[in-house]
Amino acid sequence: MDQFLQQMVNGISLGSIYALIALGYTMVYGIIKLINFAHGDVYMIGAYIGFAATTYANLGFFPALIISMLACAALGVLVEKIAYKPLRNSSRIAVLITAIGVSLLLEYVMMFFVGAEVRSYPELLTDKAFHIGEVIINMQQIYIVVTAIALMILLQFIVHKTKTGKAMRAVSIDKDAAELMGIRVDRTISFTFAIGSAFAGAAGVLVGIYYNSIDPLMGIMPGLKAFVAAVFGGIGSIPGAMIGGLSIGILETLVSGYGNSMYRDAAVFAFLIIILILKPSGLLGKNTREKV
Amino acid sequence: MKKNLILVLALLLVIGSLAGCGGATPTEETPTEVKIGINYELSGAVASYGEASVNGILMAFDEINAAGGVNGMQIVPVKLDNKSDAAEATSLATRLMVQEGVVAVLGPATSGNYMATIPVATENQIPIISASATADKGVTVDAAGKVNDFVFRLCFNDSFQGVTMANFASNNLSAKNAVIIQDKSSDYAEGLAKNFVTTFEASGGTIVAQEGYVGKDKDFNAILTSIRNKDFDVIFLPGYYQEAGLVIKQARDLGITAPILGADGFDSPVLLELAGAKALNDVYFSNHYSSLDQDPMVQNFIKAYTEKYGVEPNAFNALGYDLGMYVADAIKRAGSVDPVAIKDALADTQGFAGVTGTFSMGADHNPIKSIVVIGLKDGVQTTSVKVDPK
Numbered sequence: 001m002d003q004f005l006q007q008m009v010n011g012i013s014l015g016s017i018y019a020l021i022a023l024g025y026t027m028v029y030g031i032i033k034l035i036n037f038a039h040g041d042v043y044m045i046g047a048y049i050g051f052a053a054t055t056y057a058n059l060g061f062f063p064a065l066i067i068s069m070l071a072c073a074a075l076g077v078l079v080e081k082i083a084y085k086p087l088r089n090s091s092r093i094a095v096l097i098t099a100i101g102v103s104l105l106l107e108y109v110m111m112f113f114v115g116a117e118v119r120s121y122p123e124l125l126t127d128k129a130f131h132i133g134e135v136i137i138n139m140q141q142i143y144i145v146v147t148a149i150a151l152m153i154l155l156q157f158i159v160h161k162t163k164t165g166k167a168m169r170a171v172s173i174d175k176d177a178a179e180l181m182g183i184r185v186d187r188t189i190s191f192t193f194a195i196g197s198a199f200a201g202a203a204g205v206l207v208g209i210y211y212n213s214i215d216p217l218m219g220i221m222p223g224l225k226a227f228v229a230a231v232f233g234g235i236g237s238i239p240g241a242m243i244g245g246l247s248i249g250i251l252e253t254l255v256s257g258y259g260n261s262m263y264r265d266a267a268v269f270a271f272l273i274i275i276l277i278l279k280p281s282g283l284l285g286k287n288t289r290e291k292v
Numbered sequence: 293m294k295k296n297l298i299l300v301l302a303l304l305l306v307i308g309s310l311a312g313c314g315g316a317t318p319t320e321e322t323p324t325e326v327k328i329g330i331n332y333e334l335s336g337a338v339a340s341y342g343e344a345s346v347n348g349i350l351m352a353f354d355e356i357n358a359a360g361g362v363n364g365m366q367i368v369p370v371k372l373d374n375k376s377d378a379a380e381a382t383s384l385a386t387r388l389m390v391q392e393g394v395v396a397v398l399g400p401a402t403s404g405n406y407m408a409t410i411p412v413a414t415e416n417q418i419p420i421i422s423a424s425a426t427a428d429k430g431v432t433v434d435a436a437g438k439v440n441d442f443v444f445r446l447c448f449n450d451s452f453q454g455v456t457m458a459n460f461a462s463n464n465l466s467a468k469n470a471v472i473i474q475d476k477s478s479d480y481a482e483g484l485a486k487n488f489v490t491t492f493e494a495s496g497g498t499i500v501a502q503e504g505y506v507g508k509d510k511d512f513n514a515i516l517t518s519i520r521n522k523d524f525d526v527i528f529l530p531g532y533y534q535e536a537g538l539v540i541k542q543a544r545d546l547g548i549t550a551p552i553l554g555a556d557g558f559d560s561p562v563l564l565e566l567a568g569a570k571a572l573n574d575v576y577f578s579n580h581y582s583s584l585d586q587d588p589m590v591q592n593f594i595k596a597y598t599e600k601y602g603v604e605p606n607a608f609n610a611l612g613y614d615l616g617m618y619v620a621d622a623i624k625r626a627g628s629v630d631p632v633a634i635k636d637a638l639a640d641t642q643g644f645a646g647v648t649g650t651f652s653m654g655a656d657h658n659p660i661k662s663i664v665v666i667g668l669k670d671g672v673q674t675t676s677v678k679v680d681p682k
Contacts, residue, residue: 002521003517003518003520003521006517006520006546007514007517007518010511010513010514010517011514013513014511014513116337117562118534118562118566119565120562120565120566123568127545129545134521136545136546136547138545207510211510211511211538212538212541212566212568213510213534213537213538213566215508217508218508218510221508252514253513253514254514255514256514256515256518257514257515257517257518258518260504261503261504261505261514261515262476262504262506264514265506
């Protein structure tokens with residue numbers, strides 16, 4: 001039992017990170033129907049910005065988190081303006097391929113500047129641990145989960161209680177009608193990219209602190225798994241992304257804890273295939289017939 | 293146009309005269325210098341290994357030349373950069389042997405690049421020696437089990453480290469039960485794990501669990517939690533420092549205090565950055581050399597190296613230094629600059645005393661030498677035990 005609870009702690013910490021990344025996927029998909037494959041690399045750049053802020057500027061956890069979120073928001077908007085906006089009326093596949101191109105560009109430009117070797121964060125958060133019976137929860141795990149939950153609540157608030165959020169929902173339902181109603185569609189899309197990327201930046205900093213190891217290709221795997229999480233939760237649905245992220249984190253942990261750790265990644269992607277066969281719209285997704 | 297023609301003619305003339313020089317056969321009189329090729333990774337992914345080795349080699353050559361050279365000849369190193377690329381290493385080996393007229397080629401440092409130069413050595417009948425190519429298969433012995441005549445190394449191979457760490461676990465740590473967490477994506481870790489299991493079980497130990505991960509993984513909490521409640525005395529962790537550092541940190545965070553053993557893949561300052569000083573207690577790894585070794589030869593080397601380069605030598609520096617001394621020793625014993633005679637002298641080596649240990653060259657061109665097991669306390673190397681081959 002203790003072991004199971006400990007595995008749940010591990011799974012929820014990991015899942016919170018996937019959930020933060022999955023939110024960006026799901027929001028962007030919800031609004032312009034694009035799977036933004038460069039999203040995992042925005043997360044990587046967020047980790048490096050946090051690294052620079054803490055190592056070279058000696059900032060603490062919260063300033064580093066906020067700087068990284070702001071910088072990633074700017075990066076997200078920039079990518080959208082340069083790479084995706086000119087293709088707004090092209091075929092979906094063209095934008096998708098562009099997204100993969102942007103992903104590779106970010107990875108290797110970063111590698112050119114910072115090198116391929118791993119780097120480690122300075123110790124920012126106390127590594128104090130709480131023992132509850134045999135279960136150990138350390139401060140970093142608590143920070144991850146609390147930050148993730150706080151950001152998700154903030155997002156729910158933005159989407160449902162603010163005017164911009166209303167605009168986002170309107171654009172997501174019908175872009176043309178929203179434009180006719182006087183909503184500035186381009187600005188709303190940029191705003192969506194900004195929020196999604198800021199969340200990825202936050203996830204990057206949290207991972208840098210938690211695992212203490214960052215490298216230019218760190219975004220590939222978590223990016224793909226967050227994509228699976230977004231699909232599982234129902235792509236386009238914000239609560240779905242949270243549930244999906246946590247589920248994938250727990251699934252992965254249970255497979256390596258009780259099954260074979262070598263099948264961990266395989267299990268996640270096998271899960272994706274099963275969802276696509278049984279319930280392509282995901283847990284909370286709208287049941288629309290649309291091909292991705 | 294005319295100007296260009298003259299230029300081309302002039303160039304042809306120069307090339308012709310150069311070719312003439314190259315074609316001149318060495319005369320019978322004793323040469324005053326001997327050329328040795330250095331084919332190392334001086335840029336690219338594993339440049340730190342290459343540079344460290346070359347510093348050691350050049351230091352050895354300087355010492356030999358200052359003491360009058362080998363058999364009255366000064367050693368002239370021909371240093372080239374293979375850019376950490378196997379194809380480049382092959383073409384440089386050819387260039388060194390065919391154009392530069394070296395009697396032996398040292399390097400490259402990593403197994404893959406070194407193996408790429410083996411056909412060139414065999415074809416040109418000129419010996420190649422690496423100080424750090426530790427791969428089990430395909431280096432000194434080919435796939436068919438035949439020894440590559442012109443290929444040598446002066447480091448032990450990977451599987452020997454697995455054997456040593458298993459003996460260290462059962463003899464020095466009195467361990468009965470062990471858990472293995474290995475990098476499943478590298479041959480290096482695979483070889484280590486296999487030999488650890490065989491040796492550990494042969495000496496009465498039990499492998500309680502065997503877990504795996506893939507290179508570049510960052511989260512090991514799940515597998516560590518699943519082994520946490522098992523009854524074991526040591527963890528054997530074959531792999532490289534990038535993941536090993538994280539495994540050690542997460543294991544200690546989960547309250548696992550058992551000793552953690554590894555191999556030379558741990559030997560990097562990055563291990564300390566990733567794991568943190570607090571986690572690096574009761575961690576042991578095998579290595580080629582330890583700066584804690586009180587042998588006067590080692591201490592003199594450390595002193596001389598620190599004076600020359602301003603930093604303390606690491607294992608690659610020490611291996612490079614031994615490599616330089618070893619090739620010079622072989623030329624001396626061969627009594628000639630004929631590459632085949634030098635090859636025979638290399639193979640005949642008995643009791644060569646180097647800073648990385650005293651060794652004799654085995655029939656399979658692998659040295660029979662001792663290994664050092666280094667212990668870490670708060671991230672600092674504090675103990676070292678020499679284990680002799682059995």
